[in-house]
Amino acid sequence: MSRGRAILTAAAMRAAEDRAIARGASVESLMARAGKAVAEAAWRFGGGRPVLILCGPGNNGGDGYVAARVLKALGANVRVAAPCDPQSEAAIQARRGWDGPVEPLTDTTPAPMLVDALFGTGLSRPLQPDVADALMRLVSRAHLALAVDLPSGLATDTGALLAPVPHFSLTLALGALKPVHLLQPAAHLCGAVRVADIGIATESLITELARPHLAAPGPADHKYSRGFVAVVGGGMPGAARLSATAALRAGSGMVKLLGGQGGPDALVCRPIEELAATLADKRLNAVVIGPGLSPDAAGRSLLDQVMAGRAPAVMDAGALRLIGDMGAEALKGLPAMAILTPHDGEFESLFGKGQGSKIDRAGQAAAASGAVIVFKGADTVIASPDGQIAVAPDASAWLSTGGTGDVLAGIVAAMRARGLDAFDAACAGVWLHGDAARRAGPAFVADDLANHLPAAIAACL
Known part of the structure; x- marks a missing residue:
């Protein structure tokens, strides 16, 4: 399964920089590459507009001074x-390379193109009020x-706001994505995010969710080889039906809804009393439980059967x-x-x-459970x-409606049933769920999502 771009915490990024320096790079050479990348982005996206660069006291500010020098050489009107x-030390050297004036931040006037190089990944405290006000x-x-x-004022690793932060275009x-670029509420304030290569090798177990690569059925496939999913119903049968329909639309060859009725004609609906026999069926590849399940003794009995299967x-x-009601010991019996x-x-x-x-x-939860x-x-x-x-970045806000989580559970089960391991199945399911939401447009309901899954899957073949 494909993996997306690496995401590095502040500490991991510092370690990557240290490794680059140990291999012969210098802080100044890395800053030169970063500043050049900033200048090229400002030149490209600014469209020749006058540029104001705000430079802080650290290496982020040093990147800004380098960018100012490069932009001036390109002919930009830059302040x-x-x-x-x-x-x-590196920022001091970069400042010496800028031969123009440096205006006091609180007194400076706006420009059509603004570059914020005040504070970078090292910031762990709120901005000074006068700095925050000027930036805003x-x-x-x-x-x-x-x-x-x-953006200055955001926490690199958590996506928290350390100060009021304006929205950036x-x-x-620099070098790699950071958690701040994907975690809310910070991610929304970052605007579009692009990664600049500054000559640092980046590796991480944390990555951006990538589009999965899925295989189409082969000529020898049949309904059971394409995946057999069982969905356990409960007191709210509509939720389980959403999951079952999603599993079908996500490519499962056989989906059995236990304790529910309705849905596509291809859906096999059977009484809940057949759960034990279904769980014992060696052809079964995945089971969904929870959507519509009543948190009572009857629901507990069904859950116990699934957990024992x-x-x-x-x-x-x-x-x-x-x-959750059963306590920590229940997690050990998953x-x-x-x-x-x-x-x-x-x-x-x-x-x-x-x-x-x-x-x-x-x-931590994955490791513990x-x-x-x-x-x-x-x-x-x-x-x-x-x-x-x-x-997974930038989910559709229209997903915040009842039943969309039930749909996700069905998609993930379909991916698991087709033979993906648990992590890859979850990743593929989340990606397909998000893409279906994007295709559904605004103001959709959960029932609409499944209809867009075939197109989402087609994009992954």
């Missing part, structure tokens, strides 16, 4: 403003605002609530490589509030017990 003198004022008056590595990530399980909604798909409230009931970023929390975790939201994080993590 520089700063809240203070540079403090790092200057960005609001610019036609286009570009952030160098990340474009962020140029051999089929790979996708657990959502009511199943997660039951497991089927091997189960896939859990909690939203924020369900996640907290299972694993507590935890510490760190959403990426950290998902990774032995399950693949799909931590849903506008910034869905998929984590495997082996340390692999994928972050």
